[in-house]
Amino acid sequence: MEVKFNVRRYDPESTDAVSHFQEYQMDMDDSSTVLDGLIRIREEVDGTLSLRCSCRSAICGSCAVRVNGEAGLACNTKIIDVLSEDGNTITVEPAGNLPVIKDLVVDFQPFWEKIRAVEPWLQPEGEVPETEYLAPDEDMLHLAGVVSCILCGACVSDCTVMEVDSNFLGPAALAKSYRFVGDPRDGSAQQRFKTLNEYGGVWDCTRCMKCVEVCPKGVAPMDRIMVLREQVMEAGYTNTNGARHANEFINSVKHSGWLDEKKLVIKSFGIFNIKAMIGLIPLAIRSQRAGKVPPIFHKNIPGVENVRRIFEKVETKK
Amino acid sequence: MKYAFYPGCVSRGACPELYSATIEVCRILEIELDEEALKGASCTGAGVLQEKNLRLGDTLNARTFAMAEKSGNPLMTICSTCQGVMSQANERLLADPEYLASINEDLQEEGLEYKGTADPKHLLWIIAEDLGIDFLESKLVNKLEGLKLAPFYGCYIVRPTKALGFAENPGRKQALEMVIESVGAEVVDFPGKTLCCGFPILTINPENSVNMVANHTIDAKDRGADAMVTPCPLCHLNLDGYQPNAASARKREIDLPIIHLPQLLGLALGISPEKMRLNKHIVSTKKLLSELVISP
Numbered sequence: 001m002e003v004k005f006n007v008r009r010y011d012p013e014s015t016d017a018v019s020h021f022q023e024y025q026m027d028m029d030d031s032s033t034v035l036d037g038l039i040r041i042r043e044e045v046d047g048t049l050s051l052r053c054s055c056r057s058a059i060c061g062s063c064a065v066r067v068n069g070e071a072g073l074a075c076n077t078k079i080i081d082v083l084s085e086d087g088n089t090i091t092v093e094p095a096g097n098l099p100v101i102k103d104l105v106v107d108f109q110p111f112w113e114k115i116r117a118v119e120p121w122l123q124p125e126g127e128v129p130e131t132e133y134l135a136p137d138e139d140m141l142h143l144a145g146v147v148s149c150i151l152c153g154a155c156v157s158d159c160t161v162m163e164v165d166s167n168f169l170g171p172a173a174l175a176k177s178y179r180f181v182g183d184p185r186d187g188s189a190q191q192r193f194k195t196l197n198e199y200g201g202v203w204d205c206t207r208c209m210k211c212v213e214v215c216p217k218g219v220a221p222m223d224r225i226m227v228l229r230e231q232v233m234e235a236g237y238t239n240t241n242g243a244r245h246a247n248e249f250i251n252s253v254k255h256s257g258w259l260d261e262k263k264l265v266i267k268s269f270g271i272f273n274i275k276a277m278i279g280l281i282p283l284a285i286r287s288q289r290a291g292k293v294p295p296i297f298h299k300n301i302p303g304v305e306n307v308r309r310i311f312e313k314v315e316t317k318k
Numbered sequence: 319m320k321y322a323f324y325p326g327c328v329s330r331g332a333c334p335e336l337y338s339a340t341i342e343v344c345r346i347l348e349i350e351l352d353e354e355a356l357k358g359a360s361c362t363g364a365g366v367l368q369e370k371n372l373r374l375g376d377t378l379n380a381r382t383f384a385m386a387e388k389s390g391n392p393l394m395t396i397c398s399t400c401q402g403v404m405s406q407a408n409e410r411l412l413a414d415p416e417y418l419a420s421i422n423e424d425l426q427e428e429g430l431e432y433k434g435t436a437d438p439k440h441l442l443w444i445i446a447e448d449l450g451i452d453f454l455e456s457k458l459v460n461k462l463e464g465l466k467l468a469p470f471y472g473c474y475i476v477r478p479t480k481a482l483g484f485a486e487n488p489g490r491k492q493a494l495e496m497v498i499e500s501v502g503a504e505v506v507d508f509p510g511k512t513l514c515c516g517f518p519i520l521t522i523n524p525e526n527s528v529n530m531v532a533n534h535t536i537d538a539k540d541r542g543a544d545a546m547v548t549p550c551p552l553c554h555l556n557l558d559g560y561q562p563n564a565a566s567a568r569k570r571e572i573d574l575p576i577i578h579l580p581q582l583l584g585l586a587l588g589i590s591p592e593k594m595r596l597n598k599h600i601v602s603t604k605k606l607l608s609e610l611v612i613s614p
Contacts, residue, residue: 069509160514164529203522206530207365208514209477226369242522249366253378257360259327268521279524283559287332291598292559294331303358306428310381313424314374 001088003028003079005037007049008093010100019100021091022046028079034090035063035074038104050103058216061152065104066093071157071214095157097170110166111153114173118195120180125187139184146179146224148217155211155221167200171211171221174202178224181231193235202228203242244268254311257301261294319348319448321394322355322386324404324438326362328551329396335595336551339580340396340441342594346457346587347449349441355389356382362403365474365518372410373421379407380421381428383436393438396580398550402474402482404438409481440475442549442579446493451500459588461502465545465610467582468506468538468574469494470557472550476512497579498547501586506543510534515553520560531557532564535574545575545606547582554578558600575603585610 003026010019024041035053042049051074053063058076065074067082068091082090098106124133155171156162162170169177177196180186196202202225211221233243245268252260269276287293301307329337344351359382361367363375382404386393395401411418412434422431439447445454471494475482484490495505516530535557538546548554558576565572576599584594596603 160530161519161526163513164533165523165526168526199523204519204526206473206514206516206518208473208518210473210513213477213479229369240522245521246366246369249364250370253361253363253367257358259331259361259364261327261331265521282562286562286600287559290600291334291595292332292600301358301360303428306358306381307360307378309427310377310424311374314377315371317371317373 001028001030001080002026003037003083004089005041006089006091007038007041007104008091009049009103010094011048011102030080032079033075034065034067034077034079034082034092037079037090038074038092050101050105052105059150061150064095064152064154064157066096066157067091069093071095071154073152073154073216076216095153097156097159097162098153106153108153111151111156111172114156114169115151115176117169118173118177118180118192119188120176122180122183122186123188123191124185133185135184143179143182146175146182146219149175149179149219150217152216154214154216155219158210158214160208160210161204161206165200165204168204169196169200171205171225174205174228175219175221175224178228181228189231190235193232193237196228197232197237197240202232203240241268241270244270254308255300255304256298257304257307260298263298319444320350320352320391321439321444322389322391323351323353324356324359324382324386324393324395324400326395326397326400326551328555332555333551333578335598336396336554336578336580339578339584339589339594342589343580343583343587344441346589347445347454347583349394349444349449351394352389352391355391356385356393359385362400362407364399365403368403375403376407376410376417377421377424379404380411380418380432381425381430383408383411383438384425384430384432386436386438387433388430393436394444395438395440396549397552398440398472398475398548399552401438401440402472402477405483406478406481408436408438440549442475442493442497443487443490445583446489446496447487451496454497454583455500458501458586460586462582462586462610463502465503466506466543467498467503467577468508468541468543468546469498469511470515470534470538470546470548470550470553470576471512472548472553473512473514475549494547494549494579497583501582503582506538506541508534508537508541508543510537515550515556516560517552517556520556527556528560528563528567531560532568532572535561535564535572535576536568536570539572539574543574544609545577545603547577547579549579551578561601573601573605575599575601575606577603 005024009022054060056075063074094100094104094106101107161168181189205225248267360378368375498505516527520527554576581594
C-alpha cells in the first residue's frame with residue numbers, strides 16, 4: 001500500500017534551523033509498523049533522518065514518537081491502524097515535553113532527572129538480614145503492572161501538566177515512586193510521601209488520563225498517582241489545597257448528595273488563606289454579574305439519607 | 319425518545335444556562351426528558367471520590383443506574399465528566415458479576431437493584447447515534463454559516479477509549495465536529511481539543527490551570543475561531559470563567575466565547591439566545607451573536 005509519511009524534521013546545525021514537515025511517499029506492506037517505515041526512509045530514501053530505535057519488540061523503549069499527535073512506540077504501532085481516512089497519511093513527530101536534539105531524537109536528560117528525583121532504589125531500614133531481603137509474592141503482586149514500565153517516555157511526552165509546568169515530576173517518575181513506596185522491603189515511605197506532597201508532586205496531576213491512554217505497557221501512571229494521593233493523606237499530609245479539595249468534595253457528596261461548589265472552592269484554598277480569598281473576589285464579582293453562581297442555599301437531594309447510609313456502609317470497604 | 323435525565327451538579331449549580339438550554343433543545347429535538355427519575359441520584363464522584371474509595375463511587379453510580387432502569391428509560395448526561403465517570407463505573411460493574419452482586423447488596427435496603435442494562439449516554443452521542451445527524455438537520459431553522467468553531471471535548475468523554483466504547487462506536491471520536499458541521503458552521507481544528515482544560519487543578523495549582531486556559535483559547539483564537547463549543551460544563555467554567563486571568567497572564571486580548579453544546583444547537587434550532595442565557599457568560603457572546611449571520 002502507498003503511504004505518505006509526514007515527518008517533522010529539525011536540524012540544529014543547518015543554516016535555517018527551523019522545525020518543518022517533510023513528506024516521504026513509501027510503498028509498505030499491510031503488516032508493517034511505523035518504525036519499519038521510518039527505518040526504510042532512513043536506509044533507502046533519506047540518510048539524514050535521525051531516529052532512535054533498538055529492539056523493535058516494544059521492550060527497549062527507544063522509539064517513542066508521536067504518531068498523528070499521540071505518543072506511542074513506533075515499533076508496536078501498525079501503519080494500517082493509524083492511516084488517515086483521506087489519503088493514507090501518517091504524521092510522525094518527536095516525543096513532546098522533551099527538547100528535540102535532531103528530527104525524531106529527543107534529549108532524555110530532563111526525563112532522567114525526574115526519575116532520579118524520586119530516588120528509585122530500595123531504601124530498607126533496620127538491621128541488614130543475613131541472607132537477602134525477602135518479599136512475599138502476595139505483597140509484590142500489585143507492583144506487577146508498574147514494573148512493566150520500559151521508561152520510553154510516552155507518558156511524559158503527552159502529559160498535559162508537563163506541557164505547562166516543567167517542575168511537575170510527571171507520570172513516569174511518579175509511577176516509579178509508587179513502585180518503591182509499595183515495596184514491602186522499602187523503609188523510607190514517610191520521606192517519600194513528604195517529597196510527593198510538595199509542589200510538583202502528586203497533587204499537580206489533572207487526572208486527564210493521557211498517560212494511561214498512551215502507555216504502551218499498561219502501567220497506568222495516573223492510577224498510581226491517585227493511590228499515592230490517598231497514601232500521602234493517610235500519612236498525615238492533609239494541609240494542602242489538594243487534600244482539602246478531596247476531603248471537602250467527599251464531605252459535600254456525603255452530606256448533601258451533590259456538590260456544593262462555593263464551599264468546595266473556599267475550603268480547598270482554606271478559609272484562613274486571606275491571599276487566596278482576596279484573589280477569588282474578582283471571579284466572584286464576574287460570576288455574580290453574569291448570574292453564574294450556584295444557589296445561595298445548597299439543598300440536599302431528595303432521599304439524601306440513602307446516600308449517607310451507603311457512605312456509612314461502604315466507607316470502610318475498599 | 320425518552321430519557322432519564324441526569325443533569326449533574328454543575329448544570330444545577332454554576333452553569334444554570336446549560337440546564338435551560340438543554341431543556342429547550344430537547345423539546346425541539348423530540349427528546350423527552352424524565353426529570354423526576356433521577357431527582358434523588360447523587361453526584362458521580364467526578365473521579366475525586368473514586369480516588370479515595372473506588373467501591374463507594376461504584377455503589378453510588380450503580381444506585382443511579384438502578385434508578386434509571388426502574389424508570390424504564392435510558393440515562394442521558396450533559397457533562398463529559400459525568401459521562402466518563404459513569405462509563406468507567408459501568409464497565410467495572412458489568413465486568414464482574416460477583417462485584418455487581420455485592421454492590422447490589424448495599425442498594426437492597428432502598429429497594430434498588432442494578433441489573434446491568436443502563437447505558438449512560440451523553441446528549442452529544444444521543445444526537446449522533448440515537449437521533450442521527452439527518453434528523454438534527456431536518457429540525458434546523460438556521461444554518462450558522464460563516465461561524466468558525468473550535469471543538470473542546472473534555473478529557474472524560476475521550477479517555478479511556480475502552481470504557482467509552484470508542485471501538486464499538488467509532489463516530490464518538492469526531493461527534494462534536496460532526497455536530498458543528500451539521501449546523502452549518504466551520505470546524506477550527508486544533509491539537510488542544512482533547513486535552514485538559516485545567517479545571518481539576520483550579521484550586522490546587524491555579525497558575526498551571528490558567529496556563530492551560532491560555533494555551534487552548536489563544537491557539538483556537540489564533541487559528542481563526544469565533545467561539546469554542548464544549549459538551550463539558552467543567553471545561554466551560556474554566557475556559558470561560560478564567561479567560562480574563564489567562565488574558566492578563568499573557569498580556570493580550572483573547573475574547574473567545576465558550577458555548578455549551580446545547581446552546582450551539584439551540585442557535586441553529588431557532589431558540590432565542592436569552593432563553594439559553596447566552597447573555598450570562600463571563601466572556602461576552604454579544605459580539606458573536608451580533609455578527610452571526612443566520613441563514614434559513
